[in-house]
Amino acid sequence: MTTVEPRRPARRGSTGSRGESSASTAPTRRRAISPAWGVAPFALYVALFLALPTAIALGTGFLDGDGAFTLDNVAALGDPFVVSGFTTSIVLSAVTAIIGAVLGALVCYALIGTRPEGPLRSMIDAASGVLAQFGGVMLAFAFVATIGIQGLITVQLRDVFGIDIFADGVWLYEAPGLVLPYIYFQVPLMVIIFLPALEALKPQWAEAAATLGGTTATYWRRIALPVLAPSFLGSLLLLFANAFSSYATAAALTSQGQSIVPLQIRAALTSETLLGRENLAGALALGMIVVMAVAMSLYALLQRRAARWQR
Amino acid sequence: MSAVTRGPGAVSGAPAPSRVLRWSILGVIGTLFAVPIIAMVEFTLRRGLEGGYDFSRWMLVLTGSLGPEYRVLGQAIGNSLVLAAATVALMIVLLVPTMILVHLKLPRWRRVLEFVCLLPISIPAIVLVVGLAPVYGVIARAAGSGVWSLAFAYGVLVLPFAYRAVQSNLDAIDAPTLTEAARSLGASWPVVIARVLLPNLRTGLLAGAFISVAVVLGEFTIASLLNRQNLQTALVIVQKDDPFIAVIVALLSLLFAFLLLLVIGWIGRAGVNRPRRTS
Numbered sequence: 001m002t003t004v005e006p007r008r009p010a011r012r013g014s015t016g017s018r019g020e021s022s023a024s025t026a027p028t029r030r031r032a033i034s035p036a037w038g039v040a041p042f043a044l045y046v047a048l049f050l051a052l053p054t055a056i057a058l059g060t061g062f063l064d065g066d067g068a069f070t071l072d073n074v075a076a077l078g079d080p081f082v083v084s085g086f087t088t089s090i091v092l093s094a095v096t097a098i099i100g101a102v103l104g105a106l107v108c109y110a111l112i113g114t115r116p117e118g119p120l121r122s123m124i125d126a127a128s129g130v131l132a133q134f135g136g137v138m139l140a141f142a143f144v145a146t147i148g149i150q151g152l153i154t155v156q157l158r159d160v161f162g163i164d165i166f167a168d169g170v171w172l173y174e175a176p177g178l179v180l181p182y183i184y185f186q187v188p189l190m191v192i193i194f195l196p197a198l199e200a201l202k203p204q205w206a207e208a209a210a211t212l213g214g215t216t217a218t219y220w221r222r223i224a225l226p227v228l229a230p231s232f233l234g235s236l237l238l239l240f241a242n243a244f245s246s247y248a249t250a251a252a253l254t255s256q257g258q259s260i261v262p263l264q265i266r267a268a269l270t271s272e273t274l275l276g277r278e279n280l281a282g283a284l285a286l287g288m289i290v291v292m293a294v295a296m297s298l299y300a301l302l303q304r305r306a307a308r309w310q311r
Numbered sequence: 312m313s314a315v316t317r318g319p320g321a322v323s324g325a326p327a328p329s330r331v332l333r334w335s336i337l338g339v340i341g342t343l344f345a346v347p348i349i350a351m352v353e354f355t356l357r358r359g360l361e362g363g364y365d366f367s368r369w370m371l372v373l374t375g376s377l378g379p380e381y382r383v384l385g386q387a388i389g390n391s392l393v394l395a396a397a398t399v400a401l402m403i404v405l406l407v408p409t410m411i412l413v414h415l416k417l418p419r420w421r422r423v424l425e426f427v428c429l430l431p432i433s434i435p436a437i438v439l440v441v442g443l444a445p446v447y448g449v450i451a452r453a454a455g456s457g458v459w460s461l462a463f464a465y466g467v468l469v470l471p472f473a474y475r476a477v478q479s480n481l482d483a484i485d486a487p488t489l490t491e492a493a494r495s496l497g498a499s500w501p502v503v504i505a506r507v508l509l510p511n512l513r514t515g516l517l518a519g520a521f522i523s524v525a526v527v528l529g530e531f532t533i534a535s536l537l538n539r540q541n542l543q544t545a546l547v548i549v550q551k552d553d554p555f556i557a558v559i560v561a562l563l564s565l566l567f568a569f570l571l572l573l574v575i576g577w578i579g580r581a582g583v584n585r586p587r588r589t590s
Contacts, residue, residue, distance in 0.1 A: 039412060045463075
């Protein structure tokens, strides 16, 4: 890799010109190995541990127990049991994404005007990172300790206010019980991804609005909110995708439940024959990927629109 | 998901809320978020059936005098630390040289690399596990079912985080000029990388390494479904016998991750404030 690539023009004028000219006067004295080969180890790794597993996960949905092609498993995506799993997953993700996005945006709003390197922001940054990325199993414990049958809040409400939150049965271990823990990691994630958009609002816009006689309310309604709308919707989609793909909290809360798709995949993986079909996990994975692909493509579109205002 | 690195924190141009409004919002939401943590702490202090509180379980955990039935927990923590180290090593050996190479020599591949590195965000771990199960079946037959092999899967999980951290650092230094300067002064490529580029990338590398450690220590899905033991899967097992000890360890690991991210933020800001910023 000692020769300068001859066909690539120097990117920054004078600094590269010396090497460039020597290379063009003495064309390829020594054939260097193409730098593209340097990417090979990483490419191999990604192929083995990202591309291959994804391909297997999507492909097995089309295979039966003997490895022959079948549409049986994919057809099972229409089974009421699976449909209810996807419905529950999508509703749960949408509800927690909306609540998380609104609360998270409020926190971001409250942080306007604080110093980015100040202690308040440092604490909130770190706490958000922990709760958004580390959550999982720990969140299940936290909510069992809070609103479990002997949880702090459950007991206080019962003993002090006479309210039994489980009067109609214990819902913490069913899908509704996932709403609060999910919000608990959605809000911090919103803070992490939405704060940069808010910080990209230019002071000149507020000044211009003020000079022209606009009130703060006008500024928010006519300038900031329209500019922020794509970022907000994009963050909403990212939150949806995050909740939709999350597994650990639900798995730690219930060891048997099959209310949401990730838990159905667990059941399919551990019991081999869910709904009397082998390889159903592959079909469920395929379904999840389709939902994720829709969400993430919309996100990419919105992101492109949002980027216009962040230069 | 971009927790690690944020650009140089510009103060937003939007009009700030009044102090009262700011602190009421932060106060209300902060209190709501404190409740589950307080509940966990309260739970660990409970004294069985007779009621009241004490610190006996915390003393047990902190002095390391747990009975042999908790040996699985110590083992699992060891496993998680080994996995964290292996994942970071994988990131430094495979990802970082590739990023430097693409940045300097193959700029046309940047979009491809970025796409690949951010792809794991769109692929749920639970989906990846469906395809990883047969792959790990082969690995187990070839190299045994040691826990260390999970690092390969974790390397994929941390790819988006590590990529963002290193890339933002790579964008902030003028790598082509630094490289050309070093080369024209007679440095060989290994010297350029070891003595010019890596020192300049240390903030990005550290941030990427720490966030990878945090992600690996919190990972549950893949370990649990591939039947490997790590901190999180052990917590779920211990919790069935003795929820109190499990909650204490969960709180401690939470605190550890919090401190880790606090340090990341501190490193990131130190990096931003350096005078070396170009462009």
